[in-house]
Amino acid sequence: MSALCEIRGLSVTYQGHPVPALTNVDIDIHPGERLAIIGESGSGKSTLARTIAGLLPAGARVRGEMRWSIGQAPLPGRDMGFVFQDPSASLNPVLTIGEQVAEGARRNLGLTWKAAHERALDMLERVRIPDPAKVLKAFPHQLSGGQRQRVAIAAALATGPGILIADEATSALDMIVQAEIVSLLDELVREAGMTLVFITHDVALASGFADRVAIFRNGELVEAGPVGAVLTAPENGYTRTLLASHRDLSTPPLIREAAT
Amino acid sequence: MMLLDIANLSRRFSSGGRDVAALSDVSLTLASGETLGLAGASGSGKSTLARILLRLIPADGGTIHFEENDWLKLSGAELRRRRAKMQMVFQDILGAFNPRATVASVLDDPLRIHEIVPKAERPKEIAALLERVGLPASYATRSIREVSGGQRQRIAIARAIATRPSLIVLDEAVSALDVSIRGKILELLVELQQERGIAYLFVSHDLAVLRAVSHRIAVMEAGRLVEIGAASQVIENPRSSAARALIAAVPRLVTGLPERHHYDV
Ligand SMILES: Nc1ncnc2c1ncn2[C@@H]1O[C@H](COP(=O)(O)OP(=O)(O)O)[C@@H](O)[C@H]1O
Numbered sequence: 001m002s003a004l005c006e007i008r009g010l011s012v013t014y015q016g017h018p019v020p021a022l023t024n025v026d027i028d029i030h031p032g033e034r035l036a037i038i039g040e041s042g043s044g045k046s047t048l049a050r051t052i053a054g055l056l057p058a059g060a061r062v063r064g065e066m067r068w069s070i071g072q073a074p075l076p077g078r079d080m081g082f083v084f085q086d087p088s089a090s091l092n093p094v095l096t097i098g099e100q101v102a103e104g105a106r107r108n109l110g111l112t113w114k115a116a117h118e119r120a121l122d123m124l125e126r127v128r129i130p131d132p133a134k135v136l137k138a139f140p141h142q143l144s145g146g147q148r149q150r151v152a153i154a155a156a157l158a159t160g161p162g163i164l165i166a167d168e169a170t171s172a173l174d175m176i177v178q179a180e181i182v183s184l185l186d187e188l189v190r191e192a193g194m195t196l197v198f199i200t201h202d203v204a205l206a207s208g209f210a211d212r213v214a215i216f217r218n219g220e221l222v223e224a225g226p227v228g229a230v231l232t233a234p235e236n237g238y239t240r241t242l243l244a245s246h247r248d249l250s251t252p253p254l255i256r257e258a259a260t
Numbered sequence: 261m262m263l264l265d266i267a268n269l270s271r272r273f274s275s276g277g278r279d280v281a282a283l284s285d286v287s288l289t290l291a292s293g294e295t296l297g298l299a300g301a302s303g304s305g306k307s308t309l310a311r312i313l314l315r316l317i318p319a320d321g322g323t324i325h326f327e328e329n330d331w332l333k334l335s336g337a338e339l340r341r342r343r344a345k346m347q348m349v350f351q352d353i354l355g356a357f358n359p360r361a362t363v364a365s366v367l368d369d370p371l372r373i374h375e376i377v378p379k380a381e382r383p384k385e386i387a388a389l390l391e392r393v394g395l396p397a398s399y400a401t402r403s404i405r406e407v408s409g410g411q412r413q414r415i416a417i418a419r420a421i422a423t424r425p426s427l428i429v430l431d432e433a434v435s436a437l438d439v440s441i442r443g444k445i446l447e448l449l450v451e452l453q454q455e456r457g458i459a460y461l462f463v464s465h466d467l468a469v470l471r472a473v474s475h476r477i478a479v480m481e482a483g484r485l486v487e488i489g490a491a492s493q494v495i496e497n498p499r500s501s502a503a504r505a506l507i508a509a510v511p512r513l514v515t516g517l518p519e520r521h522h523y524d525v
């Protein structure tokens with residue numbers, strides 16, 4: 001399969017930090033796939049996202065190559081959307097929801113404000129916000145965390161980008177809302193045939209819907225491949241440790257449930 | 261007599277013209293050495309209950325008996341003295357500590373305030389506490405900012421056990437930690453409970469965490485306690501829709517393994 005993006009020998013070092021945040025990473029992003037980037041905190045996941053998005057801070061040193069199949073990098077905010085852990089970081093507190101969802105579509109797609117507003121309303125319906133016409137006029141602080149994240153997704157998708165990068169997009173939400181947002185993301189990217197780069201520290205969450213997974217540790221890619229292969233027959237010891245430390249409801253408890 | 265007996269606890273908040281019943285008529289008990297897991301979606305009232313219990317905010321109504329004291333009626337010197345027996349561990353936020361503090365001063369405070377050991381013995385006690393939570397005694401001189409999130413949570417646990425409490429209230433205490441570290445912290449908490457008979461009120465939105473450590477689980481929804489029972493009972497046989505929704509939302513590791521084949525023997 002020809003890759004949408006080929007990353008080769010990528011190393012990133014932040015200014016004033018002696019230790020590289022990413023070291024010699026080789027990875028492909030395939031068109032239309034759901035690629036999960038998995039690792040514990042500090043493993044370099046967000047650095048990879050920022051590098052792909054061209055959002056590294058000034059002074060960061062980047063080595064290696066990033067080749068896009070279309071010849072040039074997708075334009076962030078138009079051809080590439082982002083959703084971050086904290087939706088407040090991507091939403092402007094003093095603009096209405098409608099203004100911010102419409103803004104990208106207006107600026108990047110050359111729509112009139114009226115057309116952009118219709119687009120915003122349509123997007124809010126697609127992310128299943130109850131009473132979208134009312135929410136259009138609301139401010140971010142008037143919404144719950146889960147609703148703000150739906151709005152952030154609507155804003156990221158309003159320009160019809162070919163690739164969406166979600167960096168811990170559900171980590172600040174409670175589990176019920178997390179499950180809703182993950183299935184929403186999954187459905188929307190499938191519908192649009194979009195490529196999704198889903199960044200998470202939760203291997204189980206990724207296992208439920210990713211096509212491929214890439215496991216990161218200390219800035220290095222330790223293992224990548226189809227989700228089934230990596231999770232059933234991990235080649236790397238760290239991947240095995242990560243899987244072993246996962247707990248769900250079928251994991252034996254640490255205590256005995258004595259009669260109380 | 262139960263260690264903790266909460267009866268008909270209620271609390272409302274009004275903010276921005278809206279009136280929220282954060283806690284409505286909640287009653288529950290906790291025995292010595294027992295862990296009660298408190299589950300619920302975000303906004304269901306878990307932290308409000310924890311904060312009232314810790315006397316950080318007042319209740320509108322209801323009573324709490326803790327170690328046979330009428331807990332919400334205690335005040336002044338009496339409350340300060342009894343507080344040693346009920347400690348807390350919250351989600352790791354640096355803000356929980358004075359950023360200029362050293363690890364030693366974080367642990368020295370409760371030892372001094374509650375007169376746990378004489379001044380001359382405090383350094384030795386601090387070293388013992390650090391070792392008990394799996395940190396080298398040499399960490400005492402470090403700044404609280406220099407240590408990792410997992411280590412800070414160990415220090416928060418050391419601070420909590422310093423006053424020899426009978427109950428520790430944990431509010432999302434492991435939610436911000438990486439899974440590998442989270443597992444070790446849960447193991448430490450269980451060991452400490454078995455060793456010292458401490459009871460835990462363990463608040464989390466993550467049912468998998470509660471399943472690991474809880475003897476019983478209580479489920480909250482919109483300020484009400486909608487289900488309470490043995491942990492295995494609530495997980496395997498939930499009766500409330502809130503519990504069923506929480507169970508369904510726990511991510512399961514899907515390995516894509518085909519169904520196990522049955523071989524003829
Ligand atoms: N803006 C930054 N300046 C300096 N160092 C950074 C910055 N962002 C991240 N780092 C460092 O880079 C490493 C990788 O971090 P990050 O990419 O954020 O990991 P993750 O997203 O997996 O938690 C960490 O050691 C982190 O401290």
Ligand SMILES: Nc1ncnc2c1ncn2[C@@H]1O[C@H](COP(=O)(O)OP(=O)(O)O)[C@@H](O)[C@H]1O
Nearest residue numbers: 273275280282301302303304305306307308309
């Ligand atoms: N200080 C406060 N002022 C106004 N509303 C509050 C305050 N604290 C909590 N609430 C509200 O009370 C409800 C319960 O909140 P909380 O106890 O924090 O829930 P949980 O810990 O289960 O997420 C929520 O609707 C929340 O918005």
Ligand SMILES: [Mg+2]
Nearest residue numbers: 045046047168
């Ligand atoms: Mg990150």
Ligand SMILES: [Mg+2]
Nearest residue numbers: 306307308431
């Ligand atoms: Mg809370």
